Amino acid sequence: MNDEMKYLLKRIATYAVVFTIFIWVLLPLAIAFLYGFTTAEDYYNPDKIIPTKLTTKYIETILFTLGAWNGIRNSVIVAVMTIAISFLLGIPAGYAMARFIFPGKDTIKLSIVGLRMFPVIVMAIPLVILYINLRLIDTLLGVALAHTAMSLPFVILITSSIFAGVSKELEEAALVFGLTRLGAFRKITLPLTLPGLAAAAMFTFVMSWNEVFMASILTLNNRTLPALILSIVAGAGGGAAPDYYKFAAAFIMTLPAMVFVFFTRKYLVTMWGITLK
Amino acid sequence: MERRYLIPYLLLLPAVLYLLGFIGYPLIQAFYLAFTKDGAFSLDTVRRAVSDYYFWDAIKNTLLFGAVIVPIQLTLAVVLALFMNRAFKGRDLGIYALIIPLTISDVAAGLIWFSMLSPYGFLNKMLMNIGIIDTPIYFFGYQYRMREFLVIVLAEIWRATSIVFVIILAGLQMISREYIEAAEVFGAGYWTRLRHIVLPMLKPSIQSALIIRTLFAMQVFGIVLILAGRDIPVLAAEGFRQMVDIKDPGVASIYALIIAGVSLVLAALYVKFLRAEYLEVGRE
Numbered sequence: 001m002n003d004e005m006k007y008l009l010k011r012i013a014t015y016a017v018v019f020t021i022f023i024w025v026l027l028p029l030a031i032a033f034l035y036g037f038t039t040a041e042d043y044y045n046p047d048k049i050i051p052t053k054l055t056t057k058y059i060e061t062i063l064f065t066l067g068a069w070n071g072i073r074n075s076v077i078v079a080v081m082t083i084a085i086s087f088l089l090g091i092p093a094g095y096a097m098a099r100f101i102f103p104g105k106d107t108i109k110l111s112i113v114g115l116r117m118f119p120v121i122v123m124a125i126p127l128v129i130l131y132i133n134l135r136l137i138d139t140l141l142g143v144a145l146a147h148t149a150m151s152l153p154f155v156i157l158i159t160s161s162i163f164a165g166v167s168k169e170l171e172e173a174a175l176v177f178g179l180t181r182l183g184a185f186r187k188i189t190l191p192l193t194l195p196g197l198a199a200a201a202m203f204t205f206v207m208s209w210n211e212v213f214m215a216s217i218l219t220l221n222n223r224t225l226p227a228l229i230l231s232i233v234a235g236a237g238g239g240a241a242p243d244y245y246k247f248a249a250a251f252i253m254t255l256p257a258m259v260f261v262f263f264t265r266k267y268l269v270t271m272w273g274i275t276l277k
Numbered sequence: 278m279e280r281r282y283l284i285p286y287l288l289l290l291p292a293v294l295y296l297l298g299f300i301g302y303p304l305i306q307a308f309y310l311a312f313t314k315d316g317a318f319s320l321d322t323v324r325r326a327v328s329d330y331y332f333w334d335a336i337k338n339t340l341l342f343g344a345v346i347v348p349i350q351l352t353l354a355v356v357l358a359l360f361m362n363r364a365f366k367g368r369d370l371g372i373y374a375l376i377i378p379l380t381i382s383d384v385a386a387g388l389i390w391f392s393m394l395s396p397y398g399f400l401n402k403m404l405m406n407i408g409i410i411d412t413p414i415y416f417f418g419y420q421y422r423m424r425e426f427l428v429i430v431l432a433e434i435w436r437a438t439s440i441v442f443v444i445i446l447a448g449l450q451m452i453s454r455e456y457i458e459a460a461e462v463f464g465a466g467y468w469t470r471l472r473h474i475v476l477p478m479l480k481p482s483i484q485s486a487l488i489i490r491t492l493f494a495m496q497v498f499g500i501v502l503i504l505a506g507r508d509i510p511v512l513a514a515e516g517f518r519q520m521v522d523i524k525d526p527g528v529a530s531i532y533a534l535i536i537a538g539v540s541l542v543l544a545a546l547y548v549k550f551l552r553a554e555y556l557e558v559g560r561e
Contacts, residue, residue: 017360018371025374028435031399032389049402089292096288108289117488117544118300119496121513122533125520126306127299149299156292210382212499213513217520226384226499233388234502243395250388257380 029254035244036251043244058248066232068252071225074140078215078224079208081144083201086155089148091197094159095185099168116153123149124214131218138219146218147208154207155200162196163189202260209257229253304537310530322527329528331510336535339512342426343494343543346433350490351483353434354441359471361442362449372446379439386436387429387503391417394428417504425505432500437493441486448482449475484551488544495540512536 034051035043036059042051062068097109127146128137136142166189174184212226219227229249233241241249314321326332361372378386393399394416401413416424452475460470498513507514516532519525 011365014365015367018367021357021371022374024435025377028389028393029377032392035392035399043397046397046402046405049399049406089295092288093292096285100285100288102282102285105285108293112296115296115300117492117540119492119533119536119540121496121498121516122307122530122537123300123303125516125526125529125533126303126310128520129306129310129526130302145299149296152292152296206380210380210384212382212384213496213517217517226382229388230384230499230502233384234506243391243397246388247392250385250392253385254381254389257382257385258377260380 029258032247032250032254035247038244038247040242040244058244059251062232062245062248062252067223067228068225068249071223071228072252072256074222075209075224075226077140078144078147079205081141082147082151082208083204085144085148086152086204087197087201090152090155091159093156095163095189097156097160098163099171112153112156116157118153120146120150120211121213124217127214128217138222140219140222143215143218143222143224144208146214147211150211150214151204151207155204158200158203159193159197162193162200165196166192206257206260225253307530307534310527311534322531325525326528326531329515331507331515335510335512335515335532338426338509339495339497339536340539342430342497342511343491345430346437346494347487347490349430349434350438350441351487353438354445354486355479355483357438357442358445358449359475361446375442376439378436379443381436383433383436383498383500384503386432387500390428390432390435391504419508422505422508425508429497429500429504429509432504433494433497436500437490441490444482444486444489445479448479452478480551484547487547487551491543491547492540495536495543 037054037056038051039053039055039057042048042053097105123146127142131137131139131142136145170188170192171181171184174188175181179187209224210226211224212230215224215227216230223231229252233246233249311322313319357375361368361375381389391398394401396413396415396417401410404410405413415421416428418425456474456478457470460474465473496513497511498517501509501511501514507518512532512535516529516536519532520529
């Protein structure tokens with residue numbers, strides 16, 4: 001085999017792998033989306049692999065009759081509150097980690113890394129009892145506070161590495177020119193780190209948007225979208241909803257996330273240290 | 278001067294207090310709920326939990342699930358990341374495709390795979406129309422627990438390999454080209470370089486990916502409820518049922534504490550056997 005043949009074969013193999021990845025990821029998504037619009041007759045017709053009659057009936061039922069629209073709204077409110085609280089607390093902490101050397105720093109850092117590993121499920125059950133006393137049970141603020149505990153260690157670690165990425169000399173130069181430390185932070189560091197912080201905010205949003213265990217336990221009437229869908233689809237009876245409602249639900253849950261990943265795909269990857277063009 | 282030394286602590290204080298309140302308090306409360314009765318130490322709740330019909334099955338299934346899924350995801354992610362780390366046309370598109378599932382929740386992933394594999398789902402209809410099978414293959418239902426388990430594994434691989442992939446790819450890109458070039462100068466082939474340079478330098482990434490995935494595998498919940506209901510009991514779902522349906526916070530706390538305990542032990546093992554540095558160290 002000569003070199004040219006080898007090169008060609010290698011290329012074919014590369015694109016075969018890429019093609020397989022595409023099919024593997026996108027086919028289930030495409031099918032779920034399509035089935036979300038399938039009429040019951042087409043779905044139960046064994047000869048129709050690709051449905052021909054499409055309807056938005058089931059999606060509308062889930063959205064408006066079964067309350068998914070409220071679920072979406074609740075999810076967004078909870079996620080935004082989670083971002084606000086965890087950034088309010090996490091940015092100063094991340095900054096302290098990145099800029100100061102102080103006794104006990106390693107211990108504190110290690111504990112925060114450790115807390116990131118803490119399973120949120122352990123929090124949820126005792127929180128119910130606390131929340132009943134504090135009248136936070138079944139409130140969006142309650143869920144957001146719990147989601148903040150889940151995302152805060154992550155926000156501290158990620159912001160500290162973002163701040164560490166801005167050279168200290170820039171800030172020191174600003175101090176020499178008469179800015180205060182807070183002023184230097186606001187005028188120099190913050191603008192330089194905004195893209196990174198935006199990425200961290202989006203990741204926090206996704207974490208909160210997808211979290212289902214705590215949201216299910218801490219709420220009953222004010223459910224976030226995943227918690228609501230879970231109770232509709234796998235409710236007390238165990239999968240009471242007919243199949244075509246499940247597909248409509250999948251569509252409703254996935255579409256916003258897809259739109260989201262489309263706009264933020266660059267940040268989602270760069271945040272982990274990858275540079276994509 | 279005194280005040281200056283306080284600044285970092287003051288900046289850290291709110292976050293640390295918050296975490297202590299929201300993680301420390303529930304943890305203590307969980308132990309209290311699990312091991313007391315009428316204010317005194319008691320193993321009553323433990324006995325109630327252990328004698329539950331689903332208890333041992335839940336532990337077994339959760340561990341089995343982690344043992345099956347984590348090695349598959351890690352291997353797959355490392356292979357894909359090595360593949361995507363080379364330069365070729367269409368590489369960026371491939372990476373985008375691989376990270377799409379990053380934002381899909383486990384509940385949605387469960388529903389998506391249900392549409393592929395349900396009796397009237399895509400796979401069955403396609404196979405029947407091609408003529409490979411005459412009657413649908415049933416993947417769901419109490420009689421097919423083994424298949425349900427495999428479907429959950431499949432759906433989780435589809436959904437959650439992307440986070441492992443992203444972490445490993447980020448790690449790969451942090452390895453300086455110089456090491457690899459130096460090895461090439463000394464005549465090291467691809468496999469030698471992989472074994473002696475790339476994989477050892479990937480250890481920190483592999484470690485964090487392993488910890489994150491194992492932890493989430495121990496908490497598996499939504500996808501199991503969607504695809505298998507209670508056919509396959511797992512720890513988190515049993516804890517949920519004890520709390521919500523049976524209204525027994527004590528037993529629910531025991532399930533939660535088991536998840537925490539198992540996660541802690543496994544994370545400690547990873548840290549011990551895959552020594553790695555912190556996030557910032559080693560980064561240029």
